[in-house]
Amino acid sequence: MSKTPARIRLADAAFALFDERGYEQTTVDDIAERAGVGRTTFFRHYRSKEEVIFPDHDRLLAAIKDRLVTSSHSTALVAVSDAVRLVLLHYIEEGDLARRRYALTSKVAALRDREIASVARYQRLFREFIADLMGDPTATASLRAELMAANVVAAHNHVLRRWLRGESSDPVAEMDEAMREVLALFPAPSVHEASGDDGTTVIAFRTGQDLDTLLPSLRRFIEGTTGH
Numbered sequence: 631m632s633k634t635p636a637r638i639r640l641a642d643a644a645f646a647l648f649d650e651r652g653y654e655q656t657t658v659d660d661i662a663e664r665a666g667v668g669r670t671t672f673f674r675h676y677r678s679k680e681e682v683i684f685p686d687h688d689r690l691l692a693a694i695k696d697r698l699v700t701s702s703h704s705t706a707l708v709a710v711s712d713a714v715r716l717v718l719l720h721y722i723e724e725g726d727l728a729r730r731r732y733a734l735t736s737k738v739a740a741l742r743d744r745e746i747a748s749v750a751r752y753q754r755l756f757r758e759f760i761a762d763l764m765g766d767p768t769a770t771a772s773l774r775a776e777l778m779a780a781n782v783v784a785a786h787n788h789v790l791r792r793w794l795r796g797e798s799s800d801p802v803a804e805m806d807e808a809m810r811e812v813l814a815l816f817p818a819p820s821v822h823e824a825s826g827d828d829g830t831t832v833i834a835f836r837t838g839q840d841l842d843t844l845l846p847s848l849r850r851f852i853e854g855t856t857g858h
Contacts, residue, residue: 637675639665644682645730653679653738683731683741685724687748690717691755698759706763707816710756711809714786717752718805721790732794753783760816781812 643664647656658679662672676682694713701709721728735741757779764771785808793801 636665636667636671640667640672640675641682641727644679645727645734648734649730653734653741680741680744683734684744684748685720685728687751690720691751694752694755698755703763706759707813710759710782711806711813713756714782714809715802715805717786718790718793718801722793722801729794732791749783749787752786753779756782778812778815781815782809785809785812 640661644656644661647660647664651660656679658672659669661679661682662669665672693716697713697716698706698709724731735745757775760778761772761775764775786805789798789801789805789808792798792804798804
């Protein structure tokens with residue numbers, strides 16, 4: 631008896647049948663029979679033949695949320711980039727299965743609609759996180775959070791599709807570069823927010839005076855601001 635988990639056997643059987651007969655012409659019974667299991671086993675793993683096609687979005691969304699909530703204000707943007715990379719790596723690990731899914735969803739309108747709905751869930755999660763990060767309830771800030779979340783998801787999808795089409799030999803490096811472009815749109819945390827009330831802020835500027843002339847003025851300024 632095959633030691634391959636039933637869930638994987640069912641997925642392999644489903645995609646093979648979709649290739650042979652077409653998505654619409656393939657039934658749950660067909661998939662179960664090809665995988666060598668019964669209907670009960672099929673429904674233990676999947677709720678429908680449509681669900682066989684897509685990755686476990688609930689698990690991926692939970693993993694993204696876990697990564698985001700463990701960040702601090704000063705590391706939030708790094709967490710966004712890490713979360714996006716996490717999703718990309720999941721598809722890369724799927725390998726040929728991800729490419730077969732891409733080919734299938736490109737041909738079946740109902741599956742494209744399902745994919746679009748899934749993307750919206752990721753975008754909503756990033757939007758909520760970014761809005762909390764900004765801490766600004768105004769309509770303008772809400773729009774900015776929406777636009778930033780859309781850019782995060784668009785960057786991921788752009789790189790993922792290039793890899794799915796065989797156009798990228800190093801999708802992780804491409805994703806990191808794409809996220810650097812996207813994160814440049816984010817407002818940087820202020821010094822106070824990033825480091826708290828304590829610490830020293832140094833402001834650099836250029837002047838025509840030499841250092842010996844400038845130092846006494848700087849010293850008086852520092853003493854005045856610290857109360858010494």
